[in-house]
Amino acid sequence: MTRPIIEMRNVVKSFGLFKALHGVDLQVKEGEIVVIIGPSGSGKSTLIRCINQLEEHNGGEIIVDGAEVGHGRKNTVLTEVGMVFQNFNLFPHMTVLRNVALGPVRVRGLSWAAAEDRAKRLLARVGLADQAMKYPAQLSGGQQQRVGIARALAMEPKVLLFDEPTSALDPEMVGEVLDVIQQLAKTGVTMIVVTHEMGFARKVADRVVFMDGGRIVEQSPPDQIFNAPRDPRLRSFLQAVLSH
Amino acid sequence: MATNVEALPVMSIFDTFLNWKVFVQTLPLLLSGLTTTLTLGVTAIILGFIGGLVLALLRLYANSPLRQITVAYIDVFRSIPILVLLVVIYYALPFVGLRLSSFGAAASALSLVSAAYSAEIFRAGIEAVPRGQFEAARAIGLSSWRRMSDVVLPQALRIVIPPITSNSINVMKDTALASVVAMPDLLKQATQAQALAANPTPLISAAVIYILILMPLVRLVGVFEKRLAARGR
Numbered sequence: 001m002t003r004p005i006i007e008m009r010n011v012v013k014s015f016g017l018f019k020a021l022h023g024v025d026l027q028v029k030e031g032e033i034v035v036i037i038g039p040s041g042s043g044k045s046t047l048i049r050c051i052n053q054l055e056e057h058n059g060g061e062i063i064v065d066g067a068e069v070g071h072g073r074k075n076t077v078l079t080e081v082g083m084v085f086q087n088f089n090l091f092p093h094m095t096v097l098r099n100v101a102l103g104p105v106r107v108r109g110l111s112w113a114a115a116e117d118r119a120k121r122l123l124a125r126v127g128l129a130d131q132a133m134k135y136p137a138q139l140s141g142g143q144q145q146r147v148g149i150a151r152a153l154a155m156e157p158k159v160l161l162f163d164e165p166t167s168a169l170d171p172e173m174v175g176e177v178l179d180v181i182q183q184l185a186k187t188g189v190t191m192i193v194v195t196h197e198m199g200f201a202r203k204v205a206d207r208v209v210f211m212d213g214g215r216i217v218e219q220s221p222p223d224q225i226f227n228a229p230r231d232p233r234l235r236s237f238l239q240a241v242l243s244h
Numbered sequence: 245m246a247t248n249v250e251a252l253p254v255m256s257i258f259d260t261f262l263n264w265k266v267f268v269q270t271l272p273l274l275l276s277g278l279t280t281t282l283t284l285g286v287t288a289i290i291l292g293f294i295g296g297l298v299l300a301l302l303r304l305y306a307n308s309p310l311r312q313i314t315v316a317y318i319d320v321f322r323s324i325p326i327l328v329l330l331v332v333i334y335y336a337l338p339f340v341g342l343r344l345s346s347f348g349a350a351a352s353a354l355s356l357v358s359a360a361y362s363a364e365i366f367r368a369g370i371e372a373v374p375r376g377q378f379e380a381a382r383a384i385g386l387s388s389w390r391r392m393s394d395v396v397l398p399q400a401l402r403i404v405i406p407p408i409t410s411n412s413i414n415v416m417k418d419t420a421l422a423s424v425v426a427m428p429d430l431l432k433q434a435t436q437a438q439a440l441a442a443n444p445t446p447l448i449s450a451a452v453i454y455i456l457i458l459m460p461l462v463r464l465v466g467v468f469e470k471r472l473a474a475r476g477r
């Protein structure tokens with residue numbers, strides 16, 4: 001395919017004395033769907049949070065769409081990176097419509113009218129056209145997460161980061177959110193998805209990255225990861241998550 | 245003596261403490277005092293609110309020297325008794341050429357102290373906004389100013405409504421200290437009226453007026469707190 005839109009070289013992230021990332025190398029090509037799996041505490045969140053600088057890395061380089069980020073740089077390129085959170089993090093004091101329209105108005109300089117038009121289109125796309133005037137607390141978890149996705153999309157990002165987007169949901173709502181993400185995968189946007197949904201990874205990912213102990217241990221197309229895992233840590237991880 | 249008091253007819257208690265004629269005569273004076281008290285209180289509450297918000301933001305987000313100065317300010321003005329501060333401003337500052345009217349001195353003292361207390365309230369409010377809100381605001385690319393004005397402060401202000409109202413009640417009460425620097429507030433006018441009428445009815449009236457003004461606010465704090473608790477915060 002094309003040039004890497006994200007390039008991480010030897011990225012180190014420490015919290016005090018504790019090293020959460022031990023020199024991670026990762027390249028993601030434009031339009032690629034990368035799924036990151038691994039045990040809890042292995043550094044998956046830290047890795048994607050370094051990409052949009054919610055965490056600042058201590059060493060190595062992160063290049064997003066040709067521009068290096070972090071270390072006090074003005075990271076205008078990061079408006080090209082959207083994020084969907086495990087706990088949705090919708091703004092509770094704004095309507096759903098405002099939640100989605102806010103970024104385009106404040107960051108892209110759209111008028112409220114234009115931004116709300118865009119927001120309505122996106123809410124329709126995630127199946128929430130009729131919920132626009134509600135407040136987040138009035139929606140189910142699955143609906144809230146779909147608003148979260150619409151909010152990220154409203155910035156028309158080149159890259160979308162998902163940090164366990166279905167982990168806080170009741171089981172019956174996981175499907176509706178995964179369906180929306182799967183639809184997005186077909187639009188050509190680059191996506192990095194941290195998830196424990198192995199079925200989703202198998203179906204949607206171009207590449208699966210397995211992390212353990214702050215390192216990328218193995219990365220391959222899903223077929224190979226799930227049918228012919230090489231590293232023993234990956235094998236025991238898969239055994240544990242697939243056994244139930 | 246004791247038997248004398250017991251022998252006092254009920255009517256004379258009313259004549260002394262709740263004398264209708266004295267009440268009617270001195271009411272205009274009391275009302276002018278009330279106007280001054282309310283003007284002073286509202287001025288100090290507004291200035292303390294704005295000052296407190298600025299101090300809270302400086303304390304949380306300013307760089308090192310400015311932040312330390314803010315912390316020092318907040319600690320000093322929460323430690324000093326308002327009456328002492330008022331007397332210093334009114335009687336000591338003229339020695340360095342700064343002469344304030346009694347209203348100016350009282351408004352300054354009350355605002356300076358209220359700002360310090362408000363700052364701690366706002367800080368707690370901002371810190372009570374979940375981390376995820378700051379992160380989501382950053383993730384969509386909002387500037388630090390927009391993160392505050394659009395996302396964090398609207399939520400923080402809702403959280404601090406009860407303690408800020410409590411603080412405002414305290415400011416209103418503390419306006420009575422201004423009578424010490426000869427400001428014609430409600431208490432000052434009441435003591436004046438008492439002297440003129442040679443009867444304590446104006447003092448009782450003033451006390452009742454303070455209660456009538458502040459009790460609804462006290463109730464309101466209770467309502468706010470119940471409402472916040474119901475929302476599960």
Ligand SMILES: Nc1ncnc2c1ncn2[C@@H]1O[C@H](COP(=O)(O)OP(=O)(O)O)[C@@H](O)[C@H]1O
Pocket residue numbers: 015018020038039040041042043044045046047
């Ligand atoms: N803000 C933080 N402060 C200290 N330690 C952290 C912080 N965030 C994450 N960690 C630690 O870094 C490690 C990796 O965390 P994380 O990236 O959240 O893992 P994962 O998302 O794979 O579960 C964990 O051991 C976690 O305790």
Ligand SMILES: [Mg+2]
Pocket residue numbers: 044045046163164
């Ligand atoms: Mg995580």
